[in-house]
Amino acid sequence: MAATSPTTPTSAQAVNAGDDHPFVRGVREYAERVLRPTALRTDREGVTAERIGELRELGLLNHLASAEHGGRSLDRGADRRIHEIVAGACFNTWLVWAQHAAVTARLPRSPLPETARRALTGEILLGACISDVRAYPKRFIEARRVGGGWVLSGTISWVSGWGLHSALTVAAVEPSTETVVTALVGVGAHTRATAPLDLAAVAGSRTERVLLEGAFVPDDHVISRQTLERTRFDDIATAGDARGHHFGLAETVLRELAETPDPLVQAVATAWRPRVARIRETAYALADEAAAAGGGPHRLQERLDAKVASGEALAALTRALVVARAGRGLTGDDTAQLHARSALFVLVQGQSADVRRAQLAHLAGG
Numbered sequence: 001m002a003a004t005s006p007t008t009p010t011s012a013q014a015v016n017a018g019d020d021h022p023f024v025r026g027v028r029e030y031a032e033r034v035l036r037p038t039a040l041r042t043d044r045e046g047v048t049a050e051r052i053g054e055l056r057e058l059g060l061l062n063h064l065a066s067a068e069h070g071g072r073s074l075d076r077g078a079d080r081r082i083h084e085i086v087a088g089a090c091f092n093t094w095l096v097w098a099q100h101a102a103v104t105a106r107l108p109r110s111p112l113p114e115t116a117r118r119a120l121t122g123e124i125l126l127g128a129c130i131s132d133v134r135a136y137p138k139r140f141i142e143a144r145r146v147g148g149g150w151v152l153s154g155t156i157s158w159v160s161g162w163g164l165h166s167a168l169t170v171a172a173v174e175p176s177t178e179t180v181v182t183a184l185v186g187v188g189a190h191t192r193a194t195a196p197l198d199l200a201a202v203a204g205s206r207t208e209r210v211l212l213e214g215a216f217v218p219d220d221h222v223i224s225r226q227t228l229e230r231t232r233f234d235d236i237a238t239a240g241d242a243r244g245h246h247f248g249l250a251e252t253v254l255r256e257l258a259e260t261p262d263p264l265v266q267a268v269a270t271a272w273r274p275r276v277a278r279i280r281e282t283a284y285a286l287a288d289e290a291a292a293a294g295g296g297p298h299r300l301q302e303r304l305d306a307k308v309a310s311g312e313a314l315a316a317l318t319r320a321l322v323v324a325r326a327g328r329g330l331t332g333d334d335t336a337q338l339h340a341r342s343a344l345f346v347l348v349q350g351q352s353a354d355v356r357r358a359q360l361a362h363l364a365g366g
């Protein structure tokens, strides 16, 4: 599906904003030297605590925080480039890191409980447990008001990076008021993983299903309290747009296709590179326009079209790489199968009811 152009198209220069930033260059150098060459191993063996330590050293655990917290206050364009670079080099590392990065951007600057301060300074890694709110009332974490705070209980369907976190950001719902309470919960006595998940994609992301057994959260650990309606409105921006990791993965696959000596394979990269660039430019411009308009469903159908188009592009490109590598592409030591599985994950990650509908309608020819 062709992505439509927004009224205020972003120039290629604006889309590539951040490329010359010294911090972005440093991340790119690290990604090429460390992440990319070990991506297959990381998928098999999992993201390690040492890797998180490297990200911390680089400043990637608080790149969005202000200088006051040792961060770099990176702007949207540079942040997008970093997501592209990390995801393109190692999708498993990206998934674990992205949960923390997204959450730290939402932490209140004051008053700041100790856990939030340590997350903002990059001292600790946070997990994100927010997607169950999408499935309310079928499935959700329950918040119950008690003196001085809240008690949170339920099964968190997906926690990437399990074993690497000190605390989790949990979004729970108080059913009687349909209030969404998002709070920092320490990992410990009240959190435990259930039976291991047998993941077909991003197997190295240490993603687990986690039981939250009556965890008490004091009021000062609550990041936000808002209506379910408002949460769903905000989620449109989280789930509705094609984002940096889509295009980072696409760039990696395009590069591997282009580096193949066979001219037939190179022709696939030549044909798709400008299409991917167009989808990326459109997706970013629409997302920026929606943010400037106050978020929510602003030009939602066009944004969903761009997201569907990016998923389609990834499916086609990764399929081409498997075809090009023939038998080798299906062995565990070939990146073709790694990228194809990562592309499958992109189809379900951040899937809201709207995203699901848009993808299926497209596949049905609607």
Ligand SMILES: Cc1cc2nc3c(=O)[nH]c(=O)nc-3n(C[C@H](O)[C@H](O)[C@H](O)COP(=O)(O)OP(=O)(O)OC[C@H]3O[C@@H](n4cnc5c(N)ncnc54)[C@H](O)[C@@H]3O)c2cc1C
Residues within 6 Å of the ligand: 099, 128, 129, 130, 131, 132, 134, 135, 157, 158, 159, 160, 161, 199, 201, 202, 205, 207, 348, 349, 350, 351, 352, 353, 354, 356
């Ligand atoms: C490997 C992996 C790691 C993840 N890591 C994290 C993480 O660290 N933190 C985090 O917060 N999330 C994480 N997620 C969650 C991810 O964002 C969710 O996959 C996404 O929100 C979709 O939820 P779901 O897969 O549980 O699907 P579901 O809850 O089954 O459905 C997704 C959407 O489709 C709608 N839907 C489902 N069935 C129907 C139907 N029959 N008719 C109409 N609508 C329907 C639902 O209402 C919902 O909006 C992870 C997911 C995976 C697969």
